[in-house]
Amino acid sequence: MARPGVDRTPAVQRQDVYEIKSPLMLQPGPAALTDGLAELQRISVDIALIGFAPPGLKTPPPNSSSGNHPGNLHHYWDVEFVERLGADPRQVAATLSGEISEAQRHEWSSGTPADWAMETFALARRDAYGLLPRPGDQSTYTLSPAYTKQAEQDVALQLSRAGIRLAFVLNQALVAAAN
Numbered sequence: 001m002a003r004p005g006v007d008r009t010p011a012v013q014r015q016d017v018y019e020i021k022s023p024l025m026l027q028p029g030p031a032a033l034t035d036g037l038a039e040l041q042r043i044s045v046d047i048a049l050i051g052f053a054p055p056g057l058k059t060p061p062p063n064s065s066s067g068n069h070p071g072n073l074h075h076y077w078d079v080e081f082v083e084r085l086g087a088d089p090r091q092v093a094a095t096l097s098g099e100i101s102e103a104q105r106h107e108w109s110s111g112t113p114a115d116w117a118m119e120t121f122a123l124a125r126r127d128a129y130g131l132l133p134r135p136g137d138q139s140t141y142t143l144s145p146a147y148t149k150q151a152e153q154d155v156a157l158q159l160s161r162a163g164i165r166l167a168f169v170l171n172q173a174l175v176a177a178a179n
Contacts, residue, residue, distance in 0.1 A: 042074055076143070077128055081155045084148075096160045108164040116165060120158065127154050 006012055020039050086092040111119075131147050143151075 073128065073132075073141075077151065077155065081148070081151045082159070084152050085156060085159075092159075093163070096156060097163060100160055100164065104160070105164055108161045109168040113169075116161070123154060123158070127151065 086095070127150055131150060133141055133144060133147065135141055
């Protein structure tokens with residue numbers, strides 16, 4: 001942003017400029033396409049869902065009443081909230097699968113991957129982005145305990161659905177291969 005006149009552009013005045021680290025876009029080979037494109041996609045999805053890309057989040061670490069743990073929204077949903085379900089993935093899987101009712105198993109085994117993607121999009125829009133608090137100082141977010149609790153419930157639900165749907169797709173493929 002050091003170029004003369006850049007500070008007068010509407011995007012800069014609205015603080016609507018998003019940085020993509022140079023190594024993601026300028027590295028040689030196909031990684032620029034994969035890593036750089038993934039970052040562009042992340043920013044684009046954030047803008048499409050909430051109108052801007054949240055630059056940073058702060059929330060207390062699990063089992064802690066003080067301190068902040070900075071990160072980005074995707075990191076929280078992909079890592080932090082998943083890890084809060086438990087340290088042992090096998091135990092988490094056993095717990096989640098033990099809570100799935102036969103009605104849920106039947107419901108989640110219907111539809112198509114496109115339907116499932118739209119269901120996930122709606123959940124993300126409603127909870128991940130719709131419940132996001134207003135940004136505070138330095139455009140960071142402090143996630144409330146209520147937001148975190150809802151996120152943990154959503155992550156557990158999505159992992160449960162994913163397990164059932166993966167089994168459904170694999171069963172269909174194996175039956176088709178046997179015929």
